Amino acid sequence: MPKMNMLQAINNALDIAMAEDDKVLCFGEDVGVFGGVFRATSNLQEKYGRARCFNTPLVEQGIIGFANGLAAQGSVPVAEIQFADYIFPAFDQIVNETAKFRYRSGDLFNVGGLTIRTPYGGGISGGLYHSQSPEAYFAHTPGLKVVVPRNPYQAKGLLLAAIRDPDPVIFFEPKRLYRASTGEVPENDYQLPIGEAEVTKEGTDVTVLGWGAQMELIEKAVEMAEKSGISCEIIDLRSILPWDEDSVVESVLKTGRLVISHEATRTGGFASEIAATIQERCFLYLESPIERVTGMDTPFPLTLEKEYMPDHLKIYEAIRASVDF
Incomplete structure (x- = not known):
């Protein structure tokens, strides 16, 4: 079994999901050629093309609004918010649209295919705006799932489960561990259960x-x-x-x-x-x-x-x- 750090495990999960289902799209700020600020999406644009892995404007509300629209029409968007601290401009879209879309339409429409990836937490000398842990805000919102992995093995299995889950998922990634946490991760496709400690x-x-x-x-x-x-x-x-x-x-x-x-x-x-x-x-x-x-x-x-x-x-x-x- 190969050793991976958490970033490699996340990249591997995205690669598997995109290879399996051409409806899976990755987008966010600088995620294309650059691979995102932490390089989590490295080589995905090269492999799957600009139509499936692409940069967005620096507008978090727009990223999630766009993701909601895609998910409502049957796509499987994986939207990246560059730092969890900057998820707040998208708060209205997530809490009032993403979380309530299925309920308010009586299950005629849903955005269950949506996954929002975002790095959270301190330990990297990021100061006020690159260190926060906002998970409790979203735990107050019925209609969402909120997942936080602890190591590369968990990150891959939980991210694949999140992408395939029938409900929208916010996936908080501990940025301090991106390169610090390494471990054996199977190369094959596997999922870990959401909602089980x-x-x-x-x-x-x-x-x-x-x-x-x-x-x-x-x-x-x-x-x-x-x-x-x-x-x-x-x-x-x-x-x-x-x-x-x-x-x-x-x-x-x-x-x-x-x-x-x-x-x-x-x-x-x-x-x-x-x-x-x-x-x-x-x-x-x-x-x-x-x-x-x-x-x-x-x-x-x-x-x-x-x-x-x-x-x-x-x-x-x-x-x-x-x-x-």
Whole structure:
């Protein structure tokens, strides 16, 4: 099995999807010859032509409006928003059009073939406008699916599933891991289930939950915790919308404790929704308060990025606090 980094795995998934179905189109800012700012679409225009992989104007609202129109007429558009921070000009199109298209037409029309790819998160010294994690905004919107992979194997399998899913999917890619995360990825076509969390390590004392780039930090924190005798269960949520309540509940009923970590700000972050649901369903089994390890309630700072972001030490402290309560 060849080794790939996350960018190569994403490129490979797009290549497979475009080869299999000539209705699959890739477009966005500079995605053509240039391959996008991170080169995720490299060589696709050369292979499939300018009609199927092409540049758009620098207008995010236009990119998604155009994608909605294509999807409504039976195409399978994969639209790239260059950075997740710049998805907000397209917010109206995504939340008021993409998410509601099928519902408002009584299923006469839909844009279910639409996938929106966008890199999110900090760790690259990107400052205010190239570091945000906006997944919680979209988790509030019925009609969308929101997916976040943690490594190249997951990225390929989940992206192929997203492109073929009957609902519109926003696919957040952890840009810090684009070239930093490598692993064995099958060359063949495979899909991973959307809406199912993955228990990546079993344990008995505390459940530690995250998604995307946080999973690498969670693993480091758990290594530290296990050296001091704490048995940790790790869950990668993978899908924010829908999220796998049952798997998390099953784990917390066993461990009695939960630590959730994400890069986004604390107030209104998706950890809040998870914490509320788990206390409703597991209240009598909880041994300690649910811990959240998150970004701060400030704009994303450039010079204080390391202080702002939740790291393995902050997660380790939360694990200790949960177990020692």
